[in-house]
Amino acid sequence: MLERVSVYTPAEVVEETGFSLDTLRYYEKIGLLDNIERNAAGQRRFSAENVGWLGMIRCLRDTGMPIAEMLRFTELTRAGEHTIPDRIQLLEEHDRRVQGQIENLSERQEYIHRKISYYRSVL
Template sequence: MRFYSPSQVAERTGFSMDTLRYYERIGLLGGVERTPGGRRAYSESDVSWLGMLRCLRDTGMPIAEMLRFTELTRAGDVTVPDRLAVLEAHDERIEEQMALLRERQAQIRRKIDHYRAAVTPAADGR
C-alpha cells in the first residue's frame, strides 16, 4: 500500500496542511495512519476521500453538511438513500446558484455591450 506525506497530499488535493489537520480534527478525515516517527501518512483511500471533500467544498457545501455526509458514509451501505438525498439537495442548490450566476452574467454582458457601444466611433462619423 502506498502512503503520502502531508505535503504530497496538500499538493494533490489543493488543501493546505492546516486544512488537512482541521479536517482530521473535526472528523471529516478519520483514521489517518502515522509513521513510526508520528508523522501523518495518508493512504490512497484518504486522498480519494479528500477529493470528494474538495468537490463538496468547492461547490459550496457547508462544513456541517459535509460532516453529515461523512458520518452517513462511515455508517455503511444502509445509509446510501440518505447520502443520495444529501447529494441531490446539494446538486439542486448548485443548479440554483448556476442559474443566478447565468442571470448576473447576462446583465454584465449587457453592460459590456453598452460600454463598447459608447467607446466605438459611429460608422457614419458622428
C-alpha cells in the first residue's frame, strides 16, 4: 500500500492499483478519472484522492460493472451529495447482479464437486 504522500507517479499508481498505464490513460480520456495534475515536464501526477477513486473503480470493474454504469456512478459522485440516493440505487442494482453471479458460480462449483466425487469413487 502506498504511504501517504501528496503526489504519486504513474508507476506508483500502476503498482498500487494493478491498472496498466494504458488503462489509466483510457480512464482519464473517457472521464472515469479526472483532475490529474501534470508536472512541469507534462508527466501525470496522481493525488491520494485519485488513487482512492481508482480503488473504487477497481472494485466495480472486478465485479463486472459495465463502463457505462461506472461513468454514470462517476457523474453522480461528481454532481454532489444530493445524488446519494441515486448512487445507492445504482450500487444496489449492481450488488444484486453480483449476488446472482455468486449464486451461479456456487451452483457450478457444486457440480464440479459432484464430478470430483464421482471420479474418486471410480478409482
